[in-house]
Structure formats: C-alpha cells, structure tokens
Amino acid sequence: MAEKKKVHFKILKDSIVKGTGAGTGYYVCETEPPHPRALHLKDRNRTYVYVHEVVMENKLGRLIRPSIGEEVHHKDGDTFNNDPSNLELGTKTSHPREHAKTNKFWKHSPMNKAKKSSVLRVMLRHLASML
Numbered sequence: 001m002a003e004k005k006k007v008h009f010k011i012l013k014d015s016i017v018k019g020t021g022a023g024t025g026y027y028v029c030e031t032e033p034p035h036p037r038a039l040h041l042k043d044r045n046r047t048y049v050y051v052h053e054v055v056m057e058n059k060l061g062r063l064i065r066p067s068i069g070e071e072v073h074h075k076d077g078d079t080f081n082n083d084p085s086n087l088e089l090g091t092k093t094s095h096p097r098e099h100a101k102t103n104k105f106w107k108h109s110p111m112n113k114a115k116k117s118s119v120l121r122v123m124l125r126h127l128a129s130m131l
Contacts, residue, residue: 006061009035009054016051025079027051036063052082059084 015030019041028048031038035054038047056072057063064070069092076086 007063008058008061009033011051011054015046015048017048019048019050027080027082029054037066052079052087055082055084056087056089059087060089064089 009031012030012032016027017029019026019028027050028041029051030046030048031054034047035049037053038049040047050072052072052074053064064072071090071092073088073090074081074086075088078086
C-alpha cells in the first residue's frame with residue numbers, strides 16, 4: 001500500500017496580514033506551495049488563506065475538509081492566537097457549542113440563528129452554572 005504524502009505549507013515571510021471583508025478578525029497569509037483553497041482578496045493582488053487553517057493542516061499533516069464540516073476552533077477565543085496548542089479541529093455543529101460553553105462570542109455570533117428567547121435561556125443557564 002502506497003504511503004500518503006503528508007501536506008506541509010510554508011507561510012511566506014512578510015505575507016501575514018489581517019483579513020478583510022467577512023473574514024475580519026483573522027490573519028491571512030500566502031503559502032508555498034500555493035494553497036488549494038487560497039482566495040483572491042479584492043483589495044490585494046495576491047491570494048490568501050487563513051493562517052489558523054494552515055497551522056492546523058501542518059499539525060494534522062493533511063488538508064482540512066470543509067466539505068464534511070471540519071472547522072478550526074481557537075480554544076481561548078483569541079482569533080489572533082494561532083499557536084498550534086490553541087487550535088483544535090471541530091465540526092460546524094461542535095464549533096458553536098464550544099463558544100456557547102464560554103459564552104464569550106455566542107450572543108453576537110452569526111452562527112447563532114436562534115430566537116432571542118433561546119439565547120437568553122442559554123445565557124441564564126451558563127450564568128447559573130457559574131454560581
């Protein structure tokens with residue numbers, strides 16, 4: 001059986017910038033070799049991919065699979081902290097739950113499509129658990 005080649009993307013020096021548009025709050029970068037999911041940002045002449053995704057893919061040795069719902073979660077909620085120990089691989093369903101546990105971003109998250117009363121119940125339950 002042939003061994004699968006592990007992926008490794010080198011983040012190019014001086015290519016890390018703060019993202020624009022819908023991805024604000026995350027750093028983006030250029031990679032070598034070029035990343036297959038790299039996107040062209042409207043206000044820049046290059047293609048970029050999220051730094052936290054590159055770091056996680058290098059840690060895993062494989063590409064993240066958004067087609068099956070894989071996402072990268074920042075454990076401490078700081079989107080600028082891209083240390084491998086601060087990142088964990090989750091799913092689109094588990095990711096909002098992680099934020100709900102800390103309640104740090106959940107109230108204003110676009111992932112939260114629930115009615116205000118549901119959000120209030122989640123917040124009150126979280127606050128009650130802290131007492």
